[in-house]
Amino acid sequence: MxxxxxxxxxxxxxxxxxxxxxxxxxxxxxxxxxxxxxxxxxxxxxxxxxxxxxxxxxxAGLPPRQLPEIAVACRLAGLEPLNIGDDSLFVNVGERTNVTGSAKFKRLIKEEKYSEALDVARQQVESGAQIIDINMDEGMLDAEAAMVRSLT
Incomplete structure (x- = not known):
């Protein structure tokens, strides 16, 4: 039935x-x-x-599913999951991939040198950054197109 x-x-x-x-x-x-x-x-x-x-x-007659207890934490996903909780010590955030905060990165993006801009992010990861803050929000840039081109 x-x-x-x-x-x-x-x-x-x-x-x-x-x-x-x-x-x-x-x-x-x-x-x-x-x-x-x-x-x-x-x-x-x-x-x-x-x-x-x-x-x-x-x-009918079956008990409702019991939801598991999940600790409240900041859960981020990228290539690897990153859980930031009370027991996390220090989380490194790489911020050099920001067109408003890094003159070098801004110049690379404006000149459309995306492979070199990617090297900036790679250096941050190699230096211990667990999170990369990528910001393309700048008045003279098409931020959406620059983000797509730099990440693909």
Whole structure:
């Protein structure tokens, strides 16, 4: 029973099929393309009352999932996860990759010497920086484009 009411495994594909009006090769209930099935109603497919009732019956009597206790900390993600908590001693932040704070870095970015600008960040990591603060926010720069070009 639950199997027949389960949510779509590929809802994005079904949405594209519904919006394009193509018909599905399933039963009559799944053929809801074209003008008979307005685009905004695709969301209701997964939340049909029968589906909700089947899910309710399937989990009846089961205890709720216990959430694990997670200590409050600053959690950062990059190439490696970095957790900064009460037991962390000192966190080095490299700030030489900042166009408003480093004349050398600003010159390299303005001259579009991105490989040399990357060397500035690499030197900071080799010197012990655990976090790199990259800032391209400067009035004479297209900050978004400079950020994309320097990091790719």
């Amino acid at each position: 639950l199997r027949h009411c389960a949510p779509e495994r590929r809802p994005a594909q079904r949405l594209r099929r519904i919006r394009s009006g193509r018909r599905h090769h399933g039963d009559a209930n799944s053929r809801m393309g074209g003008s008979r099935f307005p685009q905004y109603r695709w969301r209701l497919l997964r939340y049909h009352p029968e589906h909700i009732a089947a899910m309710s019956r399937a989990v």
